[in-house]
Amino acid sequence: MADKVEIPEHVRALLDRPLLVNLGTVRPDGAPQVNPMWFVFDGEFVWFTHTNVRQKYKNIAHEPRVSVSIIDPDTFGYVEIRGVVDHIEDDPEAKLYQRLSERYNGSPTTPDDAPQRVAVAVRPTKIVGR
Amino acid sequence: MADKVEIPEHVRALLDRPLLVNLGTVRPDGAPQVNPMWFVFDGEFVWFTHTNVRQKYKNIAHEPRVSVSIIDPDTFGYVEIRGVVDHIEDDPEAKLYQRLSERYNGSPTTPDDAPQRVAVAVRPTKIVGR
Numbered sequence: 001m002a003d004k005v006e007i008p009e010h011v012r013a014l015l016d017r018p019l020l021v022n023l024g025t026v027r028p029d030g031a032p033q034v035n036p037m038w039f040v041f042d043g044e045f046v047w048f049t050h051t052n053v054r055q056k057y058k059n060i061a062h063e064p065r066v067s068v069s070i071i072d073p074d075t076f077g078y079v080e081i082r083g084v085v086d087h088i089e090d091d092p093e094a095k096l097y098q099r100l101s102e103r104y105n106g107s108p109t110t111p112d113d114a115p116q117r118v119a120v121a122v123r124p125t126k127i128v129g130r
Numbered sequence: 131m132a133d134k135v136e137i138p139e140h141v142r143a144l145l146d147r148p149l150l151v152n153l154g155t156v157r158p159d160g161a162p163q164v165n166p167m168w169f170v171f172d173g174e175f176v177w178f179t180h181t182n183v184r185q186k187y188k189n190i191a192h193e194p195r196v197s198v199s200i201i202d203p204d205t206f207g208y209v210e211i212r213g214v215v216d217h218i219e220d221d222p223e224a225k226l227y228q229r230l231s232e233r234y235n236g237s238p239t240t241p242d243d244a245p246q247r248v249a250v251a252v253r254p255t256k257i258v259g260r
Binding site: 020022023024025026030031032033034035036063065066067068069071076078080082 | 150152153154155156160161162163164165166193195196197198199201206208210212
């Protein structure tokens with residue numbers, strides 16, 4: 001794939017932790033939107049769970065470029081991962097939500113809106129920050 | 131002023147704390163950018179210190195709409211403040227930086243890039259979240 005980036009070791013270490021990150025998207029009217037999100041990184045993609053009825057989904061359908069801000073709670077250093085939505089998978093059993101709720105809360109839960117759930121795969125294109 | 135919003139009490143309480151927030155801007159090429167920032171709220175504007183040579187400054191000069199994501203570290207609830215850059219003031223003595231470094235670190239410091247410092251006043255236009 002074009003412009004695949006190397007993930008430095010200290011960034012990989014941050015990505016392995018269940019940190020609340022901030023996902024920046026662009027609304028169809030051109031204004032920015034920022035929301036805290038759970039995520040997991042599989043070595044290639046940063047994965048987020050969304051529903052296909054919320055504003056963030058409309059945003060990435062319109063503008064696939066996103067930005068992920070990660071703050072290291074120990075050092076207050078930060079990393080910004082710029083990326084692009086590579087693909088979106090239907091996830092009507094909310095398997096990604098279950099995986100993330102286990103990662104963040106210790107036990108998997110299934111949300112009421114499971115039928116609307118999608119798994120969003122973000123491909124990093126640039127790493128900024130310390 | 132048009133579309134001035136009421137700041138609910140629980141949002142005001144968050145704004146009074148020295149929390150690291152995430153500022154979303156839009157780059158001139160249309161992609162989002164998210165960066166952690168110090169801030170202070172004066173009852174009307176959310177103030178940020180920038181320099182006039184960095185990318186974020188170019189972004190807001192091009193697209194004045196911004197988004198501020200605030201996570202409550204106690205409850206993990208969050209608030210998104212959408213707003214617009216109302217005005218930018220030159221701040222060559224870095225008075226805002228001094229005020230913010232005192233708010234966040236307990237003692238005021240003056241950055242080496244003081245001559246390039248500006249104070250950015252964001253007017254909230256919409257409050258989203260819990």
